[in-house]
Amino acid sequence: MAELSYREAVYRALAQEMERDDRVVFLGEDVARAGGVFKATSGLLERFGPERVIDTPISEQAILGTLMGAAMTGLRPVAEIMYSDFFGVCWDIVANQMAKTRYMTNGQVSMPVVIRSGNGGGLRFGAQHSQSIENWAMAVPGLKVALPSTPHDLIGLFAAAVRDDDPVIFLESKSLYATKDEVVDGEIVEPLGRARVVRSGADATIVTIGAMVYRAKDAAERLSREFGIDCTVIDLRTLVPLDVTTVLSSVAATSRLFTVEENPQLCGWGAEVVSIVVDEGFYTLDGPPVRISTPHIPLPAAAELEDQVIPSVDRVVEIIMKRMD
Amino acid sequence: MTQTTTPQLVETDVRLRLFERMVILRRFEKRVYDLFLQGFVKGTSHLSIGQEAIAAGFGEAMRSDDWTFATYRGHAHTLSRGVDMAPVMAELMGRAGGLMAGKGGSMHLTSVEHGMMGSYAIVGAHLPIAVGAAFSAKYRKSGQVAVCFFGDGTTNIGAFHEALNFAAVYRLPVVFVCENNLYMEYTAIHDVTAVEHPAADRAAAYGLERIIVDGNDVSEMYRIAQARLTRARDGYGPSLIEALTYRHNGHSRADPGKYRPDAEVAAWMERDPIPAYRERLEREGVTTQALDAIEERVSIAVDRATESAKASPPPPAEAAYRDVWSDGGWQWRS
Numbered sequence: 311m312a313e314l315s316y317r318e319a320v321y322r323a324l325a326q327e328m329e330r331d332d333r334v335v336f337l338g339e340d341v342a343r344a345g346g347v348f349k350a351t352s353g354l355l356e357r358f359g360p361e362r363v364i365d366t367p368i369s370e371q372a373i374l375g376t377l378m379g380a381a382m383t384g385l386r387p388v389a390e391i392m393y394s395d396f397f398g399v400c401w402d403i404v405a406n407q408m409a410k411t412r413y414m415t416n417g418q419v420s421m422p423v424v425i426r427s428g429n430g431g432g433l434r435f436g437a438q439h440s441q442s443i444e445n446w447a448m449a450v451p452g453l454k455v456a457l458p459s460t461p462h463d464l465i466g467l468f469a470a471a472v473r474d475d476d477p478v479i480f481l482e483s484k485s486l487y488a489t490k491d492e493v494v495d496g497e498i499v500e501p502l503g504r505a506r507v508v509r510s511g512a513d514a515t516i517v518t519i520g521a522m523v524y525r526a527k528d529a530a531e532r533l534s535r536e537f538g539i540d541c542t543v544i545d546l547r548t549l550v551p552l553d554v555t556t557v558l559s560s561v562a563a564t565s566r567l568f569t570v571e572e573n574p575q576l577c578g579w580g581a582e583v584v585s586i587v588v589d590e591g592f593y594t595l596d597g598p599p600v601r602i603s604t605p606h607i608p609l610p611a612a613a614e615l616e617d618q619v620i621p622s623v624d625r626v627v628e629i630i631m632k633r634m635d
Numbered sequence: 636m637t638q639t640t641t642p643q644l645v646e647t648d649v650r651l652r653l654f655e656r657m658v659i660l661r662r663f664e665k666r667v668y669d670l671f672l673q674g675f676v677k678g679t680s681h682l683s684i685g686q687e688a689i690a691a692g693f694g695e696a697m698r699s700d701d702w703t704f705a706t707y708r709g710h711a712h713t714l715s716r717g718v719d720m721a722p723v724m725a726e727l728m729g730r731a732g733g734l735m736a737g738k739g740g741s742m743h744l745t746s747v748e749h750g751m752m753g754s755y756a757i758v759g760a761h762l763p764i765a766v767g768a769a770f771s772a773k774y775r776k777s778g779q780v781a782v783c784f785f786g787d788g789t790t791n792i793g794a795f796h797e798a799l800n801f802a803a804v805y806r807l808p809v810v811f812v813c814e815n816n817l818y819m820e821y822t823a824i825h826d827v828t829a830v831e832h833p834a835a836d837r838a839a840a841y842g843l844e845r846i847i848v849d850g851n852d853v854s855e856m857y858r859i860a861q862a863r864l865t866r867a868r869d870g871y872g873p874s875l876i877e878a879l880t881y882r883h884n885g886h887s888r889a890d891p892g893k894y895r896p897d898a899e900v901a902a903w904m905e906r907d908p909i910p911a912y913r914e915r916l917e918r919e920g921v922t923t924q925a926l927d928a929i930e931e932r933v934s935i936a937v938d939r940a941t942e943s944a945k946a947s948p949p950p951p952a953e954a955a956y957r958d959v960w961s962d963g964g965w966q967w968r969s
Contacts, residue, residue: 335774361774367804372763372797379767379781382752383702385774387767402794406757407764415745415753416735417958451967452959475961503969551969 311494317487319461320350320426323468324388326497328358331386334472337364337373338390338426347392348428348487370400377423378408386422386472394429394443394481401446408477409452424471424478429457430521430572431604431620432485436611442573442604444520447479448549449577454478454502455549457520461491463547466500474502483521503551507560511540514566514634517557517583519546522621526570529626539634541568549579557583558591565596568630570621571603578603600633602626645854649695650916653853654926656691657909658933660711663720666937667710667727671888675945676727680741683711685851685883688908689814690715692856693782696864702752704765704783707742708814709754712784716749720940725947732947736954752781759794761785762811766798769807769873780867781809782860788819790833799841799875806872810863813877814850820886821894834877843875850878851908854915881906 314322328334336354338346342365345352355363366373373389380387391397397404404425411419431440447455454476458464464482471478508523509530518526523545530541542560546553561567567587569580580601587599602621610616645653664682671680683690686708694715697703705712713723718734726733727741734746742756752768755761765783772779789795790813802809813834817824830836835845848859856878863874881903885892892900913926959965 364805367797367800369797369801371759371794372766372801375760375763375765375794375798376767376770376801379704379752379764379769380771380774381767382764383768383771383779385771402757402760403763407755407760411745411753412961413958414735414739414743415747416738416954417963418735418745418747419753420961451965550967552967554968 311492313490314461314493315488315490316461316464316482317348317350319464319493320482321353323465324351324354325357326465327469327472328362331472333384333386334388335362335364335380335385336388336390337366337376339366339368339392341365341390346390348484350487351390370396371403374400374403374408374425377425378403378421381421381423382419388424388426388472391425391427393439394427395438395441397427397443397446404453404477404479405450409450412476413452420475421477422475424468424480426480426482428484429481430483430485431609431616432521434611434613434616437608440609440616444481444549445573445578448579448582452477453550455481456502456547457481457483457549458547459483459486459520459523459545462493462498463500463506465493466498467502467547469497469499470502473499478502481520485521500547502548503553504547505553505556506545506547507556508543508545509541511542511564513540513564514568514630515542515544515557515560515564516568516570516630517544517546517580518570519549519579520572522570522572525621525623525626528623529630532623532627533630537631539630541630552582554586557587561587561591562594565594566634567595567599569601569603570626571601572620573603575601575603575606597633600629602629645857647921649857650854651921651925651929653691653695653857654912654916655929655933656694656715657687657853657912658930659714659720659936660687660690661909662933662937663714664710666941667724668884670728670941676741677729678740679887680727681708681887682884683708683882685903685907686814686816686880687711688853688856688912689784689812689850689878689880692853693812693860696857696860697750697782698779698864700750700777700779701864702750702765702768702779702781704752704761704768704781705754706758706761706785707754707756708786709744710741713744713746713751713754716746716751718746718749718751720936721943724940724944728944729949730944730947731950731954732944737950738954759785759789759792762789762794762798763801765809766802766807769802769809770805772808773805778868779808780864782812783809784812784814786819787813787815787817787824787833789813790837791828799837799843799873802873803841803843806870808867809873810867811873811875813875814880815877816880816882818886818895821890832877834875838875841875843873846874846876848876848878850880851906851911853908853912
């Protein structure tokens with residue numbers, strides 16, 4: 311057992327898989343010599359050498375095209391797209407190529423790629439370096455989507471993603487890099503598609519993911535302490551595959567559903583979760599499901615504005631309080 | 636033993652294979668055109684009629700474990716890797732017996748077992764993907780080469796430039812082949828490009844040689860393919876070849892190509908690669924009977940492939956739900 315930051319977990323995750331399988335290579339902008347813009351990959355170059363840890367030009371299409379071609383011909387490559395906002399310049403390779411090629415070729419081609427990317431707000435970077443793009447990725451058939459919230463899950467879900475034969479969009483919450491947690495020693499693998507119950511409570515189910523897990527948990531603790539409302543908090547961990555079973559069984563027990571989402575409101579993942587619960591768990595509900603998300607706006611840069619729009623502990627508490635009345 | 640500086644004459648059996656490959660591509664594509672007009676081939680089709688020498692020359696020169704990456708105009712490149720005509724025809728017709736069981740269609744022909752790593756329908760996308768295969772070959776020291784075919788229009792999209800730089804920086808074994816047929820879809824390439832030669836004039840920007848070849852001369856295509864594949868295999872990095880050619884048909888489907896001047900079309904029809912090569916082979920002593928026999932054999936094969944494809948049923952309904960994921964299915968819930 312050791313205390314590890316979310317940032318240090320990135321290194322350990324990559325090292326664990328690169329040590330185990332020499333088909334795993336890692337490429338991205340500034341990832342090798344500079345150790346990454348978030349310093350999450352420092353030391354990898356020294357440990358695994360320049361053939362496996364590769365600094366690339368600022369060429370996101372070339373990075374991801376290379377990833378795909380390498381995966382189609384026997385490697386299990388990993389790329390870093392520095393900020394998930396940059397998926398905008400290489401989305402063709404992700405959504406048109408990686409996601410569809412197995413299907414279009416009737417299963418002739420396998421696509422074992424992992425694309426790591428810094429996702430989400432909280433660092434005052436403004437609208438082009440702060441987006442939450444999990445809902446973009448989730449909307450494309452053929453992409454798996456993981457958002458680890460803890461150092462342990464980062465290592466474990468990353469390992470599962472590398473070992474998976476499908477493309478995985480692996481979204482690390484930038485605002486969590488400095489957070490720390492205890493991590494067990496030895497190899498960690500956490501299967502994709504299994505949610506984690508962070509906290510159990512009888513009165514309502516809060517479904518969340520990524521950086522919002524901490525806010526949901528803090529809100530649940532305050533609701534319990536100050537208002538006697540006891541919530542279950544579920545960290546989905548992956549959006550595709552989606553652990554519907556854990557959500558439905560929790561809602562069956564609590565009869566209320568709230569989602570806490572960092573992505574903008576329209577077509578956010580919570581809409582899909584609510585739709586499933588309404589369709590398949592309608593008669594277990596005692597009240598309307600409620601989505602708490604960032605409004606449908608680009609993210610502003612100023613601290614006061616950014617804090618106002620991304621769901622905060624206060625806002626989660628307030629909305630749940632009001633709607634549980 | 637004496638050294639010669641003049642190129643060796645290509646062996647007779649290779650020359651006959653080059654001819655046969657071109658005849659296969661021509662007769663197949665002509666049949667596709669007919670079947671499209673008859674409603675058997677649905678959706679769209681982009682034919683390579685007139686451009687056969689490029690696919691034939693490379694198909695002959697490539698090692699069986701080399702990789703081809705092609706565009707939506709990919710029937711010829713698929714066949715030239717040795718894929719049977721019948722499953723390709725069935726794929727164009729959307730039948731269960733298709734190369735991808737009807738799930739890809741004309742623009743996505745793929746046969747991994749033949750090294751045909753896909754036909755890509757988003758212009759430019761497959762250049763970086765071919766770079767990735769070359770990266771894999773270099774990493775695994777396999778000696779394989781990726782060959783990436785694309786049209787002149789591709790040279791104006793960002794992925795072209797990203798891929799060339801990337802391949803040059805890491806000295807990857809990839810041969811980029813621009814099939815410059817003078818038109819990007821319906822627009823003349825020179826109307827929308829800052830340089831005269833859309834690929835070759837950009838080569839210097841990536842430290843590559845400026846190579847322009849006659850894409851209608853199959854023996855020249857075969858030689859340049861051999862030379863550049865060997866160079867890539869020997870670790871000297873990527874090549875960019877601009878092969879000048881012309882498509883006899885329009886861009887796709889039943890496009891009559893009316894945007895092209897009649898005199899230009901006529902001049903290029905005179906330079907049809909197949910009659911030109913046939914005449915040359917006859918001059919070099921190949922008998923008319925031998926060449927006729929090839930034409931006859933291919934003709935029968937195209938008829939058989941057509942009948943086989945027509946006899947294949949439509950894909951079963953469940954095929955739509957197969958192979959979204961590596962477990963073979965489409966479920967996104969767990």
